[in-house]
Amino acid sequence: MPIYQAPQRDIRFVVHELLDLPGHYQQLQGCEPLERETLDAIVEEGAKFAEEVLSPLNPVGDQHGCQWQDGQVSTPPGFAEAYRQFAANDWLALDKDPAYGGQGLPPSLGSVISELLFSANHAWTMYGNLSGGAISTLSAHAEETLKQRFLPPLIEGRWSGTMCLTEAHCGSDLGLLRTRAQPQADGSYTISGSKMFISAGEHDLTENILHLVLARIEGAPAGVKGISLFLVPKIAVKLDGSLGAANGVSCGSIEHKLGIHGNATCVLNFDNASGYLLGEANRGLNAMFTFINESRLAVAQQGQGHAEAAFQAALRYARERIQMRATPRLRPEQPADPIISHPDVRRMLLTQKAYAESGRMLTYACAQLVDVLHHGASAVDRAAAERRLALLTPITKGFLTEAGNEAAQLGIQVFGGHGYIREWGMEQIARDVRITSIYEGTNSIQGLDxxxxxxxxxxxxxxxxxxxxxxxxxxxxxxxxxxxxxxxxxxxxxxxxxxxxxxxxxxxxxxxxxxxxxxxxxxxxxxxxxxxxxxxxxxxxxxxxxxxxxxxxxxxxxxxxxxxxxxxxxxxxxxxxxxxxxxxxxxxxxxxxxx
The missing domain is CATH 1.20.120 (Four Helix Bundle (Hemerythrin (Met), subunit A))
Known part of the structure; x- marks a missing residue:
């Protein structure tokens, strides 16, 4: 199986030489600056977790998958333990607001760590990554009482989050959604309907799951102008933050899919579940785009991470595999030479390398813009960052996921027949990365955007x-x-x-x-x-x-x-x-x- 090794030297090249993140951090407001040595130490610890804990679980997640029984989902062996370890070491809190239990470090540092995790284990990393999107969305759009009640357990890793958009009949055309919201006397809403393709929608990693659900309030306008966003806990949460009874949210099934077997892709049914409005009524899609845009950049990192993993495995194999004779001969005393000496193998390896390393530059540059968007010193700086980030996000998501798919296929080709065999792990990379050009808006949608x-x-x-x-x-x-x-x-x-x-x-x-x-x-x-x-x-x-x-x-x-x-x-x-x-x-x- 592929053995992931965090490319720390190349990360330092991008972080320090290309983007000068430590100098950049000195210009931000409202988050902790980091010296070079501290930044490198954090990345080193993240690399250790990715290499030693997550990478060995990657084939386990693929082979065992998630199991559904009577509405409950069990994740693959080792996933829950790894999540608890991750949360206990405060990785989820790294770049979150100290007012709710976060460490207050710049968002771009969280992006660097995310690359390591996605490269090592895409399916596992999605659980925490979706929680991060939920945290950002609540932070931007929830009332303060809801923030105080729901953000600390999310940041601690005791609870997790999801994004519930699509339904069986509408796909990406969210204006057709039918999930209903009924206002209640206490200011809450009851949510009824069904959502599908919900990543991490049900699992055994956390004690509660907070679903961010798009629904239509009775009497709302048709189409996307009548969509609102709601926070719907799997288990009801009392005013003091303690857990109450089950909240009318059930997992009807999980999908049997091509890849990312270690992440449960769920059909979720909401039956008069209690929820809370986030942001303004009928402007839910605008609010959800906080989550969607963050997720699109994360998916770009998934594509880049698979390009990195495929390149690492293919490079090791090409250096060791002896087959046919090079011109000139590298090992004339042997009947054949390493395949890395052949022109077309070098073409494939260099293509993978070019995608993996440029993808790192591009995603980190986008993360740097996210820093300025949230912590820029002036309104002018923040507006400029928002403008540039809006332009770069669809390019980054679309291009890097296409590149990740190409790099995965090239990895199989470098291995030849062995790449087609499960035990080498290359076919898992190709299956796992395939979803990245589809979800969070297909790449056709990215192009249109x-x-x-x-x-x-x-x-x-x-x-x-x-x-x-x-x-x-x-x-x-x-x-x-x-x-x-x-x-x-x-x-x-x-x-x-x-x-x-x-x-x-x-x-x-x-x-x-x-x-x-x-x-x-x-x-x-x-x-x-x-x-x-x-x-x-x-x-x-x-x-x-x-x-x-x-x-x-x-x-x-x-x-x-x-x-x-x-x-x-x-x-x-x-x-x-x-x-x-x-x-x-x-x-x-x-x-x-x-x-």
Whole structure:
């Protein structure tokens, strides 16, 4: 099975050299700054937990899965013990508000730890990650009395949280949901309906589960404008915070699914369950987007984490596996050479490496923006961070999950026939990562969000700010000229196709829908290219200065060269597909699909 080793040196490169998080923390307000040594010590402890506790449980979770019986779910062996250990060591409290029991550290530090956990054990990490989203949503939208009552047990890890959006008949079209909310005399509501695809909806890790449920108050407007958000505990919570009776929430079944077997994906039934309104009535989807946007960045880390895990396993195998002869021969005394010496294996490994390492840069950069969004020194800084984060979130979620899926498939290919065999663990990575391009909004939805709401809606102003920043770096003395040139061309093309779509969207009602996914991928390739160029510039300076870590920086520079010359050109294909318009999709009659 794959043995996960936390890439601490590369994490330090991103944290200290690329983003300077310790310096960044000094500029924040309302959270504790961290010195370099303290930050590294926390990451080291997180790495130890990921390597020693979570990674060994990853195949256990896949093989045993979650079991459902009479409405109760048992998680795989070792999961509950690991969760209790995680909570006891205050990992859940790391970046949470001290007013409710948190440690008050910057959100980006929590994101660094999340990468380690997702890479080691995706299914297990979802339980705590969903609790983190629930904490953020309650913090942003609950009344103070509810915060005092519900946040401390969540932050302690005694309770956990979920996000209950979709229903069997509506999928991602939440305007069709039917779950009902009836107001009660005491200000609470009774919630009735059924939700499906609820990750971590029922389990044995915590004593209570808090469900954040979208429902429609009687008489509310149709569609998404009539949706409200409610907090619905599995077990009723008394005013003093103690647990009461069961609250009309039951698990009707769990899904038997392709991957992430260690996380229960549930059908939840609400039968006059008592709940509490969060935020304003009929504006529940707006409130839930606190949870959704945080989850989308977490899913991006899942894609990146699987790329890292797949690369680590494939690299070890490629160094050890002896097969066929290289040119020139590496081991002439033996009948064959290690497969890492063969060009196509190197292509696959470098692709995995490029995705894993650039994904780390991109997700940490987004986490840095989350820091500023919540703790920026000025309203101007916070607004700028919100604007940039809104643009980057769909790109990051969409592109990195597609990249994670590709990296997993390449991992199987490097192993050859052994990659297709369960005992090596590569097929689990491929199965687990597959969901990431689907949930929290399919990548088609991410593309539509990016193109319609984040680019066309403001006439490209936010995009122009980003592209101007990239062009400025490409033309600066910092950027290696030879590596910058292909990125300069692609950024110009990104500008051009954005303008073309803006000019022609009115001529073709289907143009945006036909272009959205390709636009997302074009944006992803270009954005990742920007971070690789920045990494290459840092590496060049270290190499020129005679760094004692020559191999590390050489690897960084050469991976950047590989990406900019071998992967970035894929953006051209996506641009050409956009330019082909929608007729080759929509003018084809339905009869053409007949067999």
């Amino acid at each position: 990016l193109l319609t709401r984040k680019v066309l809606a403001d006439n490209g102003e936010a995009l122009n700010e980003l592209l101007t920043e990239i062009e400025s770096f490409c033309n600066s003395d910092q950027a290696p000229t030879a590596l910058a040139q292909p990125l300069v061309r692609q950024i110009a093309a990104w500008r051009q196709v954005s303008l073309w779509l803006s000019q022609h969207q009115g001529d073709d009602a289907d143009l945006v829908g036909a272009s959205a996914f390709d636009y997302l991928m074009l944006a992803g390739y270009c954005l990742v290219g920007y971070y690789w160029l920045r990494a290459a510039a840092l590496a060049e300076r270290q190499l020129d200065a005679g760094s004692s870590e020559r191999e590390f920086y050489l690897g960084k520079r050469e991976t950047a060269r590989f990406y900019l010359q071998r992967l970035l050109p894929r953006a051209t294909l996506h641009r050409e597909l956009i330019g082909s318009g929608s007729a080759n999709l929509m003018d084809i009659p339905d009869a053409a699909f007949a067999r």
